[in-house]
Amino acid sequence: MLITTKAIVLSKLKYRDNDLIVKCYTQQLGVVSFLLRGVLKNKKGSAKVAYFQLLSQLQIVFLYKNSRSLQTIKETKLNCIYTSLHTHVLKSSIVMFLSEVLANTLQEEEQNETLFSYLENTLLWLDSQLEYSNFHLLFLLKLTKYLGFYPDTTNVEYPFFDLSEGKFELKSNNKYNISGENLVLLKLLLGTTFDELPNIKINAKQRQSFLSMILLYFELHLGSFKTPKSLQVFNQVFS
Numbered sequence: 001m002l003i004t005t006k007a008i009v010l011s012k013l014k015y016r017d018n019d020l021i022v023k024c025y026t027q028q029l030g031v032v033s034f035l036l037r038g039v040l041k042n043k044k045g046s047a048k049v050a051y052f053q054l055l056s057q058l059q060i061v062f063l064y065k066n067s068r069s070l071q072t073i074k075e076t077k078l079n080c081i082y083t084s085l086h087t088h089v090l091k092s093s094i095v096m097f098l099s100e101v102l103a104n105t106l107q108e109e110e111q112n113e114t115l116f117s118y119l120e121n122t123l124l125w126l127d128s129q130l131e132y133s134n135f136h137l138l139f140l141l142k143l144t145k146y147l148g149f150y151p152d153t154t155n156v157e158y159p160f161f162d163l164s165e166g167k168f169e170l171k172s173n174n175k176y177n178i179s180g181e182n183l184v185l186l187k188l189l190l191g192t193t194f195d196e197l198p199n200i201k202i203n204a205k206q207r208q209s210f211l212s213m214i215l216l217y218f219e220l221h222l223g224s225f226k227t228p229k230s231l232q233v234f235n236q237v238f239s
Helices: 043-052 089-105 113-128 135-147 180-190 204-221 231-237
Strands: 002-015 019-026 030-036 057-063 072-078 160-162 167-169
Touching (some): 002 113, 019 057, 019 113, 030 072, 089 135, 113 135, 135 204
């Protein structure tokens, strides 16, 4: 079956000497992996590889066979051209970090239009912004809505948040209850849009602390989630 769809590149991996395995999140089928044969062999192939930078937004045509774990792409073109996402050092660090998180968390081989739209639009927003130091925090928090464990805000005025249960509590009853600065920032971000994000001012230490907390939140709710390998470098860039 020949399928035409938008796709966002999540990861790429060299395979053998000249091949590349690319994992994408597609609008039509969710997560799909592709084998690009011979693309590392010559200059013509190198031009094709340039399409598959992390979190690039593509329009692809591919031959889908249910029995195969790796599909074959027939045509590729850029669906949008980023102006800064792959060329600005800080933004490219965000791209590397978030692509690793997404490759780790997105496993479903099924259509999810709202999630695809979220990824598509937030990446375009980031590409256009001059102030984005807290982008990854709000991005991850809002991503939990599509993954099924967005915080329950019913009792948002309570003084503790239970990471393991995903809800606010009156009392601290286990080691996964948070309070203090992380709780204040969580409440702020829950009521914030991306356009309002520049109004939230926090320092590097607070940013790192909140990021560690939200990654723990992912770990508690997604059994297969692993701490991103790029986290240490990412924290250094944003320190």
